[in-house]
Amino acid sequence: MNHLPENLKYALSHEWAHVEDDNVVRVGITDFAQEQLGDLVFIELPELGRKITAQEQCAVVESVKTASDLFSPVSGEIVAVNSTLEDEPEQVNENPYGAWIFCVKTTDLSGLDKLMDADAYQLVIDQ
Amino acid sequence: MLKQTPLCDLHLKLGAKMVPFAGYQMPVHYGQGIIHEHLHCRSHAGFFDISHMGQCLILGDNAASELEQLTPSDITGLNMGAQKYTVLTNNEGGIIDDIIITRVEAGLMIIVNAACKDKDFSWLKNRLFGRCTFKDLPDQALLALQGPAAASVMAKFSKEAAGLLFMQSCATTINGLACSISRSGYTGEDGFEISVANQDAEQLAGWLLAEEDVEAVGLGARDTLRLEAGLCLYGHELNEAITPVEAGLQWLFKKGHKHFPGADKILQQLQHGPEKIRTGLLVESKIPVREGSVVVNNDDQALGIVTSGSFSPSLGKPVAMALLERNAASLGNTLYALVRERKIPVTVTKLPFIPHRYLR
Numbered sequence: 001m002n003h004l005p006e007n008l009k010y011a012l013s014h015e016w017a018h019v020e021d022d023n024v025v026r027v028g029i030t031d032f033a034q035e036q037l038g039d040l041v042f043i044e045l046p047e048l049g050r051k052i053t054a055q056e057q058c059a060v061v062e063s064v065k066t067a068s069d070l071f072s073p074v075s076g077e078i079v080a081v082n083s084t085l086e087d088e089p090e091q092v093n094e095n096p097y098g099a100w101i102f103c104v105k106t107t108d109l110s111g112l113d114k115l116m117d118a119d120a121y122q123l124v125i126d127q
Numbered sequence: 128m129l130k131q132t133p134l135c136d137l138h139l140k141l142g143a144k145m146v147p148f149a150g151y152q153m154p155v156h157y158g159q160g161i162i163h164e165h166l167h168c169r170s171h172a173g174f175f176d177i178s179h180m181g182q183c184l185i186l187g188d189n190a191a192s193e194l195e196q197l198t199p200s201d202i203t204g205l206n207m208g209a210q211k212y213t214v215l216t217n218n219e220g221g222i223i224d225d226i227i228i229t230r231v232e233a234g235l236m237i238i239v240n241a242a243c244k245d246k247d248f249s250w251l252k253n254r255l256f257g258r259c260t261f262k263d264l265p266d267q268a269l270l271a272l273q274g275p276a277a278a279s280v281m282a283k284f285s286k287e288a289a290g291l292l293f294m295q296s297c298a299t300t301i302n303g304l305a306c307s308i309s310r311s312g313y314t315g316e317d318g319f320e321i322s323v324a325n326q327d328a329e330q331l332a333g334w335l336l337a338e339e340d341v342e343a344v345g346l347g348a349r350d351t352l353r354l355e356a357g358l359c360l361y362g363h364e365l366n367e368a369i370t371p372v373e374a375g376l377q378w379l380f381k382k383g384h385k386h387f388p389g390a391d392k393i394l395q396q397l398q399h400g401p402e403k404i405r406t407g408l409l410v411e412s413k414i415p416v417r418e419g420s421v422v423v424n425n426d427d428q429a430l431g432i433v434t435s436g437s438f439s440p441s442l443g444k445p446v447a448m449a450l451l452e453r454n455a456a457s458l459g460n461t462l463y464a465l466v467r468e469r470k471i472p473v474t475v476t477k478l479p480f481i482p483h484r485y486l487r
């Protein structure tokens with residue numbers, strides 16, 4: 001069994017979130033999610049500067065077989081996107097916790113309280 | 128409760144990710160992913176378990192003439208061992224299923240889609256009742272070996288099979304196991320399909336997989352391989368409301384044949400042209416265009432719908448097939464597929480996307 005990084009928070013919709021300085025939250029998808037999706041061939045990144053609310057759909061990851069929505073764990077503004085994924089979406093398959101997808105600057109970190117820690121998320125994916 | 132093929136244990140041993148498909152538990156890929164398996168089949172050889180497909184025999188001297196009344200194709204003209212890809216049509220000219228008919232010693236062998244097995248078999252039994260004998264073959268597995276290395280691999284097991292041409296078959300043995308082998312497949316590559324007793328399937332699969340060039344390929348890559356080859360998938364390009372002319376399958380018609388279900392409508396379309404037609408679409412974007420996506424022109428007028436769409440591992444970009452209004456389906460025409468309310472440019476292109484490599 002692969003150990004989930006302890007420094008991340010996890011959503012039921014299989015995103016991970018990492019809290020950085022200045023209330024910036026970095027978001028990607030979990031190893032479990034990339035494995036379920038299979039080979040990724042396209043990632044639709046959110047627009048820089050877009051204002052989003054928590055649980056809003058803001059990106060799409062597409063594998064050979066299917067398209068899957070990504071949701072922001074917090075409300076705020078998109079302040080960075082990982083544009084290297086436009087040409088190399090497979091980075092997410094190879095290194096899901098390194099290949100982040102977008103960053104949200106938030107004024108309200110409380111949305112993160114709804115996320116799980118590694119142990120709780122492990123129970124979800126073990127089911 | 129999902130049914131299993133005789134190779135279910137083998138799939139699990141090989142690390143397959145199993146998914147439900149047409150009532151069966153089937154491998155979607157074996158861990159290295161769809162793209163790897165797809166490219167391996169195009170460059171070497173892929174092994175496929177297609178035992179979920181239905182197999183049956185139509186017995187009787189008149190089997191060919193009777194079956195010819197149920198399809199638009201020449202069945203009576205099939206030589207011993209020869210195969211024909213065709214469709215069963217309904218009375219409205221729609222397609223009940225696409226099937227492969229092989230002339231064998233006992234009569235005709237038919238291979239049908241897994242999801243259509245029950246309806247096809249009852250259609251055939253009803254239509255042929257009192258005329259021919261219908262025999263289901265639930266104890267036969269079906270394996271496929273596809274790719275440029277398939278012939279050299281097959282030559283090690285059966286010289287007779289390796290000597291077949293495309294759409295020919297033979298009854299033979301591999302190391303003592305009785306097999307019916309045809310030079311056919313669903314990838315656009317040269318290759319073989321092997322009908323073998325359920326109890327022998329795992330042994331035969333093991334021999335083929337032990338060959339250096341051969342890797343197991345799941346249903347995921349089977350779908351992208353057939354899409355690149357421009358081949359129809361029942362339930363997508365074909366269904367009970369789509370005629371064989373609309374599906375672009377008039378090449379399988381027997382000239383002058385008028386006595387099959389739905390012939391009036393189908394032959395009229397053949398003469399005057401159908402209103403809609405199956406086409407290939409090259410996607411001029413990285414965004415995959417998928418089944419159900421509406422195809423529009425510059426003026427946002429809806430012209431048809433995408434029937435299959437995916438990333439093409441061989442081309443490194445998305446491709447799709449669509450059912451389009453015929454006057455919009457001219458080659459080179461630029462249209463748009465709607466994806467998440469965006470207009471993705473697509474170019475109408477001839478099929479297949481990847482040239483077939485059949486041995487004719």
